[in-house]
Amino acid sequence: MTEDKIENLLQKTDQMAGGPASVSAKLSAVVRRRAHRRRIATFAAPFAVAAVIIIGLGVWSITTRTPKTTQDQEKLTSLEIQVKQLRARTDAALNLIQEVLEDERRQRRLDELEAQLASIPDPLEELQKQVDKTAFILVYQADRMYRELNQTNSAVEAYNRVIALFPQNRWAKVARQRLAEIENRKFNKTNSEGDSIWKPQNAQSSC
């Protein structure tokens, strides 16, 4: 019952309100035009957005180019300076290393030379040895001539030669001793004919 009343009330109100204003006869044409416009907008929107973005980027790049370039240049300059400083430091370090290496090489060479020098015998000593040896040989030969061959004159000549050639040598002393002994023997021989034969002992012990 109440439902009917409500329905009646609603319908009466609807009747009183009247229908909507008459819909335009060109409604379908208007709708078609709007749809066409919307399609164009849908199609063109991405292009428009892209164009706006590109233009925006262009403007932005133009407006921000100068300061950025200046900043870049400053950065570049500071980097170049740093590179130069680093290069100078590296060069200095390399030079130092080369100097140290050169010193080490020189020191090594010096050591080698010193070792070589140390290995070389003293010529004076060598000469002294040779002189000593020659004097000994002469004395020895003179001893043999005198003792074994009984060539006293030749032996005296040989002793004299040793004394003449190597007056400071110890064999010159020995030669002098031999000569003195020979003189003594000669002297003793003349005095007493039965003296024993002299045997040189110093020459053997010194050899």
Place this chain on the structure above:
Amino acid sequence: MVVMAETITDELLVGQFNRGDESAFDRIVEQHSGDVAALANRLLGWPGDVEDVTQDIFLAAYLGLKRFRCECSLKTWLFTITINKCRSYRYKRILRLRLFAATKASLTRPHAKVKTPTGSETFDRVRRAVAALPAKYREPVVLRYLQELPTDEISQIIGISKNALQVRLTRARRRLRQELAELIKEKL
């Protein structure tokens, strides 16, 4: 029988439109614009001028007609679009009113500025009571009592079951009864 013929006609028109025959759309507009405009007018609280909403509804139909699969009648489909468009239209209008710092009264009475055709108090009260109903109650009421559609079609249009529709109608009636108690008593 009438529904079947209607469905066949709809299918033919949609087929023609899909084949590129634009005149099919003209015929669709011609056939249904009146009903669509009337429904929009009632859903929006009888503002009278519903040209813009009707244009939006048929624009949506024009753009979506190729996807229409004729599972329901074209009228049902158009009414569904109408309901959706009216909902968004009301929502936008409320937002706009809020944006312009409208008074609370104008929010609760969104059609206050609309001229009343008769100026009678009864009409105003009923209109206000219907407008004050939430959309989920107002739509079934309008479709059932003003458009006089069968419940099957209404449930199809709104997209709810018949039971849910009955529940909503009952609740809507209860609210209207409360709002319009004096008027109903006067009638008695």
